Amino acid sequence: MQTSPEFRRDRARLPAAERRRQILEMTTRLIAERGFWGLSMQDVADGCGLTVPGMLHHVGSKDSLLVAVLEYRDEEDARSLAGKLGLPVHQLWAEEPRRVTLPEVCSALVRRNAEQPEIVRLFAVLEAESLAPGHPAHGYFKARQRRTLDQFAALAEGDVPAPRELAIQVVALMDGLQIQWLREPETIDLVTAWDAAAARLFRP
Structure with missing residues (x-):
């Protein structure tokens, strides 16, 4: 699905520290629901409006x-x-x-x-x-x-x-x-x- 221009602007505006915090909060919620072995990096990225490579840029x-x-x-x-x-x-x-x-x-x-x-x-x-x-x-x-x-x-x-x-x-x-x-x-x-x-x- 094509990303809307509005979403791209929103993603670009987030400072790195805020984006990292968003990723950590999303990961926290997903692990609490599924455990680490059930954690999908794609789900974390989707929840933050990022691609997996884009997310890994912030967290490794x-x-x-x-x-x-x-x-x-x-x-x-x-x-x-x-x-x-x-x-x-x-x-x-x-x-x-x-x-x-x-x-x-x-x-x-x-x-x-x-x-x-x-x-x-x-x-x-x-x-x-x-x-x-x-x-x-x-x-x-x-x-x-x-x-x-x-x-x-x-x-x-x-x-x-x-x-x-x-x-x-x-x-x-x-x-x-x-x-x-x-x-x-x-x-x-x-x-x-x-x-x-x-x-x-x-x-x-």
């Missing part, structure tokens, strides 16, 4: 696009989480001086995730798929898990006798509740379920 390969999507979402979520906690983003995980506690961070995280089920679904799908060593996000999720456990353990340091063990339990509980919520959102309220579980997990 399919594998690099996936990692770019994950990094982009991490940056967006870090900014949102810092805002909910009333902190500048660069102080979110600062060890000295400690600005927030682990229960506060977890509560803000859960409330943030409850507002964006499509993003939580994206990460749940990709995290499961990336257990296969050949998956392009295998290394990303392995490093992300280690970083999250390190950050949570650091926040719990001095408050509990085994901060690393607590961090592992927190991540397991949070991930498990999110899976149940995604599967039955009409019967499970993520925030309510987390608050009830956190009252037991973080009890003095």
Whole structure:
């Protein structure tokens, strides 16, 4: 089908940064629906009004696009989480001086995730798929898990006798509740379920 002159002008006007953001948002939505293995580069390009070569000019390969999507979402979520906690983003995980506690961070995280089920679904799908060593996000999720456990353990340091063990339990509980919520959102309220579980997990 021939592209209309109006569409060509619109495409030409988009700055590179805005076009890249559009591609990442479209890819996010499609992966959340289909998983990485079901992702078609043609569908991403069509959704952005581009040809596949034109889209790849902005993002490189399919594998690099996936990692770019994950990094982009991490940056967006870090900014949102810092805002909910009333902190500048660069102080979110600062060890000295400690600005927030682990229960506060977890509560803000859960409330943030409850507002964006499509993003939580994206990460749940990709995290499961990336257990296969050949998956392009295998290394990303392995490093992300280690970083999250390190950050949570650091926040719990001095408050509990085994901060690393607590961090592992927190991540397991949070991930498990999110899976149940995604599967039955009409019967499970993520925030309510987390608050009830956190009252037991973080009890003095």
